[in-house]
Amino acid sequence: MKDVNVLMAGVGGYGVIMASDGMAEIGMNNGYDVKKSDTLGMAQRGGSVVSHVRWGRHVFSPMIRKGEVDFMLGFEQLEAARWAPFIKPDGVVIVADVVVIPISAIDGKIPYPSWDEIRGILSQYTDKIYLIPATRIAQEVGNPRAVNMAMLGFLSAFLELGTEAWTETMRRRLPPKFMESSIEAFMRGTDEAKAIILGKGIKK
């Protein structure tokens, strides 16, 4: 049973809290001790959202220390860059193709960074950076809100729990209306990751 520290960073309205709630519950249902903590800088008003999810044999702190994040899910590109210092050396960064430009970048002096700039910031901490077409996947499964499911699916390919362990909890939690499309988005995310992992021979 490996300890897993996941940081999810994004903005309100993109399913960060749902994803972190779901991941925490999946961990608990599969025998991990679990803690999860959200920092919602008044997220519904356009602020940042950060969730810490920890799986382990015994988890004490609900917050992950800087430099100890095994996996970072960037639900928005700027927010991924902002939390880069939390990534451990060789941690995995999974970033969605989502850009939400804050007002300060519209009328301010600091422009929104390009993906190359964001990748540059992230690569100071790790080389394992994956920009994934989560929005496209969500659109293709017919559920624009399933970006978070595609992200979780991608992440799941790196972890020791099998796909069934994830989808079983999801089937119990998700509203029927969105269940099939959500699980499909999850599976598409998993497939994307597996193709990359096989292609590069990355070990779990």
Added chain:
Amino acid sequence: MKQLLSGNEAIALGAYHAGVVVATAYPGTPSTEILENIARMDGVYAEWSTNEKVALEVGMGAAYGGVRALVSMKHVGLNVAADPLFAVSTTGIVGGLVIVSCDDPGEHSSQGEQDNRHFARIAKVPMLEPTDSQDAYELMEWAFNISEEFDTPVLLRSTTRISHCKTVVDVNKERRADLKPPHFTRSPAKYVMVPSNARVRRHAMEERIIKLQAYVEEFPLNEMLLADRKIGVISDGVAYQYSREVFKDASHLKLTTIYPIPANLIRRFAQEVERVVVVEELDPYLEDEVRRLGIAVTGKEFIPIIGELNPEIVENGAIQAGIVPASAKPSPQSSSPAPQLPARRPQLCAGCPHVATEFVLRKLGFHTAGYGKELKKDELIVTSDIGCYTLGVYPPLAALDTCACMGASIGQALGLEKAGVPNKVVAVLGDSTFMHSGITGLIDVVYNQGSTTIIILDNQTTAMTGHQGHPGTGISATGATTQAVELESLVKGIGVKDINVVDAFDLKAIESTIKRSVESDETSVIIARGPCILSVKTKGTPLEVDTEECVGCFDCLDIGCPAISISEDIACIDADMCVGTICGVCAQVCPQDAISEGKR
């Protein structure tokens, strides 16, 4: 059964299983979800009270009536409820009364930081504090039992990280079936605090604390864990979790009884270890208590007194104090300096009904368009209050001069006027805040003949904390329809003659009404009415920028709408975010008439 629960969910469930019958609260981050959860449970009366003082008074009455009552609030709410807290500490109760105070170290969503552990000592009320959701769940039953056994209200203190973190809880109880029927026994000596009775109760309070001092020595949720004896860490709340993680091999004493403290247990622990360290958030509360026992202790010289802790802060402090060796692992510091990234401040939503009023206030009030400059005589002073609208302090709206505590805007405005400041003063507060603490302020203005203008931003909900009902909404905590207190009648009843109701999205009407009201010598109230856009189910057709007409003046950016940005040197509206004709403030601002309803 194992459940993943936030601290607030665990508090609610623990209270429910402990047999709570009456639950009251005023919403406030990070405490709000306690009552929201209880309101969904059968067999409990749950209410959003007008404010925390009333909430505690209702809880007090219920406890006098022999049933178990829970009152929850954020840290600053306990300031509002301090009067009944001291009162009920004096009288004691019959049914258990537990008051939950959720502190907000680091001010995630608060106007200030305060350590409410001090309230226990000053009010002579026992206090318990959980270190995770499991503790929170279990402590509720203990809290009610202590309350009834010792004839005292009990404080349970949580913090943001306890209230909002989810941890695994072994839910091992069900709602107790042996609930006592409500019953009030007449007892003036206990309940009527005339001085002659209060003097007697005063002795009961001190005797109670002495008994509790003995009781907490055996309290099962205080835990002593003896490992490496070089360092012994005493901690409470979430700081205990950080301590276990940072001081992995050390000995630990986890305290859940914060007042009174288990003095002998602490002495025993101190004898077992070479060096005693206290790790706690905010004030050196435990540290002072331990030191008073004559024990040498290390604490706030390495743990910050300000803000929230985390494992990193605790570890860095411990390294600096030489308590633990510097970490051997390489720190993942980047080689180049951190690049500047644009900030993502919270902001008012697209379609927010507060925007138009704040935009007008800025236009009328801040000619020099900046703070820290000499005010011109014709510039308005805008006192403000606690709510979403406080976000209007940020550019581009930048329309507010003050924000202190619930309802203060009105008194501040009158004070500035009576001080003789030459500028006109406008007080701005929301409908829920007005109900909470604005009414008495308005009465003061009327009674003392202030000429202040008070703007009530009536979005018909308590928006900031997630859309709870309040007396003006006519919706109860359980979602039922109830009697609404009508703002206009209330204000009229207080004696205000100049009452104006304006559409919160009508810039012209807002501007002319404010201009007229500030010039009048009598007290004026303006109710700017428009629903919180997050509670509006059907949005209007999104507005569009006519690319031919837009000249790129970007006046529309001055309203700070998150749906408006710049694209190829002209303004551009995000159709997914724009709520359209419901709002239309940008179209009113545009000097080119380039913004109108889309053709789709």
